[in-house]
Amino acid sequence: MFEKPLTPSDVGKLNRLVIPKQHAEKYFPLGGGDSGLLLSFEDESGKSWRFRYSYWNSSQSYVLTKGWSRYVKEKRLDAGDVVLFERRRSHTDRLFIGWRRRSAAATPSAHDSGPGAAQVSGGAGESSGSGSAGGWTRMFYSAPHHNK
Amino acid sequence: MFEKPLTPSDVGKLNRLVIPKQHAEKYFPLGGGDSGLLLSFEDESGKSWRFRYSYWNSSQSYVLTKGWSRYVKEKRLDAGDVVLFERRRSHTDRLFIGWRRRSAAATPSAHDSGPGAAQVSGGAGESSGSGSAGGWTRMFYSAPHHNK
DNA sequence: CGTGAGACCTGGACG
DNA sequence: CCGTCCAGGTCTCAC
Numbered sequence: 001m002f003e004k005p006l007t008p009s010d011v012g013k014l015n016r017l018v019i020p021k022q023h024a025e026k027y028f029p030l031g032g033g034d035s036g037l038l039l040s041f042e043d044e045s046g047k048s049w050r051f052r053y054s055y056w057n058s059s060q061s062y063v064l065t066k067g068w069s070r071y072v073k074e075k076r077l078d079a080g081d082v083v084l085f086e087r088r089r090s091h092t093d094r095l096f097i098g099w100r101r102r103s104a105a106a107t108p109s110a111h112d113s114g115p116g117a118a119q120v121s122g123g124a125g126e127s128s129g130s131g132s133a134g135g136w137t138r139m140f141y142s143a144p145h146h147n148k
Numbered sequence: 149m150f151e152k153p154l155t156p157s158d159v160g161k162l163n164r165l166v167i168p169k170q171h172a173e174k175y176f177p178l179g180g181g182d183s184g185l186l187l188s189f190e191d192e193s194g195k196s197w198r199f200r201y202s203y204w205n206s207s208q209s210y211v212l213t214k215g216w217s218r219y220v221k222e223k224r225l226d227a228g229d230v231v232l233f234e235r236r237r238s239h240t241d242r243l244f245i246g247w248r249r250r251s252a253a254a255t256p257s258a259h260d261s262g263p264g265a266a267q268v269s270g271g272a273g274e275s276s277g278s279g280s281a282g283g284w285t286r287m288f289y290s291a292p293h294h295n296k
Numbered sequence: 297c298g299t300g301a302g303a304c305c306t307g308g309a310c311g
Numbered sequence: 312c313c314g315t316c317c318a319g320g321t322c323t324c325a326c
C-alpha cells in the first residue's frame with residue numbers, strides 16, 4: 001500500500017505515527033461514526049500487532065496511537081527508518097507491517113540530515129536489517145476490528 | 149479510613165484525585181455494573197461536597213473526578229498537603245473529608261511560599277487553620293448514590 | 297470558538 | 312525479570 005520514512009516525532013515520546021492523509025483515507029477509511037478502530041497486523045515473524053487508529057481533530061491528521069510505541073521499541077526504529085504497510089490477499093485478506101533501516105546516506109541524529117539527503121532514500125540500504133528480503137521485514141494482518 | 153498526600157497531579161490540571169487501589173476497593177467498592185457513583189461528603193464547616201467516583205480501565209486506577217477541582221480550589225490545596233477520608237457513625241453513617249497542610253519538613257516547590265506570603269498560610273502548623281483539631285478539618289457524608 | 301473536565305494511554309518505579 | 316500501580320500526559324467533547 002504505502003511506506004513512510006519515520007520522523008523524530010514518530011519514534012519519540014508522542015507515542016504515535018502520523019499516517020499521511022492521502023494514504024489514510026485511501027487504505028484505512030474511518031466510518032463517520034467510529035471514534036477509531038483497531039487494526040491488526042502481522043510482522044515478519046508472524047507476531048501480531050494491534051494498533052489503535054484514529055483521526056485527531058486537533059491536528060487534522062490520522063494516527064496510530066496505542067500499541068505504536070511498543071512496535072518502535074521492539075524493532076529499535078529510529079528517525080529516518082522506513083515502515084511499510086501492505087495488504088496481502090491470500091485466501092483471506094491480511095495486513096502486514098514491515099520496516100527497513102534508513103539508507104546509509106541519510107544519517108540524521110545529531111543535526112539531522114545533513115547536506116544531501118533528506119529522508120528516505122532509497123534504498124533499502126543493504127542488508128544489515130534483521131534478516132529479510134530486500135531489507136524489508138513483513139507481516140500479515142487480520143481483519144480490521146471496530147472499536148467502540 | 150485513610151489519608152493521602154496530594155501529588156502535583158492531584159491538585160493540577162488533570163482534575164482528578166487518584167485513590168490508591170488498596171483503599172478504594174476496601175472503602176468504596178464499585179458494583180461491577182456501575183460506571184461510577186457519586187459520593188457525598190461534608191467538610192469541617194458542614195458544607196456538602198459531591199464527587200464523581202469511578203474506575204479508569206486504562207490506568208487501572210480509582211479516581212475522584214467531577215467536583216474534585218472545586219474542592220482543591222476552595223481549600224487552596226497544594227502538592228504535599230494531605231486529604232483525609234473518614235466514616236463517622238452517629239445515628240446514621242456519614243462520610244467526611246478533611247485536609248491539613250503538608251508537614252513543615254517537606255517543602256517541594258522551588259522557592260515557593262516566599263517571604264511574603266503566598267497562599268493560605270498556614271495553617272497548619274498549629275492553630276490558625278480553619279478551625280479543626282490537630283490540624284485536620286473534617287466533614288460528614290451522606291449515603292453513596294448510585295450513578296447511571 | 298476557547299476553555300475546562302473527563303476518559304484514555306504510557307512509562308517509570310517498585311515488589 | 313515481569314506484572315502491577317499510579318503520576319503525569321494527550322485528546323476530545325461539552326459548554
